[in-house]
Amino acid sequence: MRVAVVIPAAGSGTRLGESVPKAFVSLGDRTILEVCVAGVLAAHIADTVVVVVPTELIDTAQQLVPEAIVVAGGAHRSDSVRAGLAAAGAADIVLVHDAARPLTPPGVFDRVVAAVRAGHPAVVPGLPVADTLKQIDPHPVDGAERVVATVDRDLLRAVQTPQGFTREALQRAHADDSGLATDDAGLAERCGIPVYIVAGDPLALKITTPWDLRIARDVVAEGAS
Ligand code: CTP
Numbered sequence: 497m498r499v500a501v502v503i504p505a506a507g508s509g510t511r512l513g514e515s516v517p518k519a520f521v522s523l524g525d526r527t528i529l530e531v532c533v534a535g536v537l538a539a540h541i542a543d544t545v546v547v548v549v550p551t552e553l554i555d556t557a558q559q560l561v562p563e564a565i566v567v568a569g570g571a572h573r574s575d576s577v578r579a580g581l582a583a584a585g586a587a588d589i590v591l592v593h594d595a596a597r598p599l600t601p602p603g604v605f606d607r608v609v610a611a612v613r614a615g616h617p618a619v620v621p622g623l624p625v626a627d628t629l630k631q632i633d634p635h636p637v638d639g640a641e642r643v644v645a646t647v648d649r650d651l652l653r654a655v656q657t658p659q660g661f662t663r664e665a666l667q668r669a670h671a672d673d674s675g676l677a678t679d680d681a682g683l684a685e686r687c688g689i690p691v692y693i694v695a696g697d698p699l700a701l702k703i704t705t706p707w708d709l710r711i712a713r714d715v716v717a718e719g720a721s
């Protein structure tokens with residue numbers, strides 16, 4: 497079965513606040529995008545790698561990651577995923593992997609691909625949650641949020657990428673998209689496709705804020721990845 501990996505990297509990185517879009521920010525002596533693509537290639541699971549970037553950075557990205565097919569993204573993450581999926585060719589399995597998780601180790605890719613090959617149409621890596629989680633009332637009173645419940649964290653998982661799908665499942669999931677989903681599995685759930693969890697990895701952390709970037713840079717500097 498042919499495997500394509502689609503890497504959405506077309507976001508602007510507003511929360512990171514750097515002067516260039518997030519995937520083009522440095523991580524050690526490379527960009528986040530280069531580290532991410534190298535991580536995908538090191539997992540040896542991909543027949544095709546598609547990178548989705550802002551239109552004006554297509555040439556730059558193609559020079560940074562010549563191994564990948566580079567295409568332009570859209571306004572929302574899911575628009576970018578669809579652009580990547582359209583360029584992924586005749587793959588049987590498609591993994592969607594955020595550029596923002598560049599340190600994801602090969603074992604996570606292996607587990608996701610193995611579970612899709614074993615017959616699950618949608619598979620996401622997930623980790624148990626360490627913090628105690630409170631549900632709040634959505635309407636603050638005098639600026640203060642009120643707790644309405646303590647949720648059972650044993651039943652929760654923090655999910656990561658790569659998220660793996662049969663091509664049919666991913667296409668079906670994206671056929672009806674409101675633009676609000678923050679991950680592809682969420683779209684799959686909404687159209688009744690069963691989604692399964694495999695073990696994630698702390699190294700698959702998502703670089704969202706300057707604090708996350710600091711942690712990722714420390715990991716790279718220590719050679720711990
Ligand atoms: N992404 C994308 N196209 C978009 C928006 C996001 O390809 N229109 C990608 C990002 O490049 C990132 C992944 O989706 O690799 C996860 O999104 P996120 O972490 O939110 O990144 P940004 O949207 O760039 O960050 P922010 O929301 O802070 O602007």
Ligand code: MG
Pocket residue numbers: 507
């Ligand atoms: Mg975003």
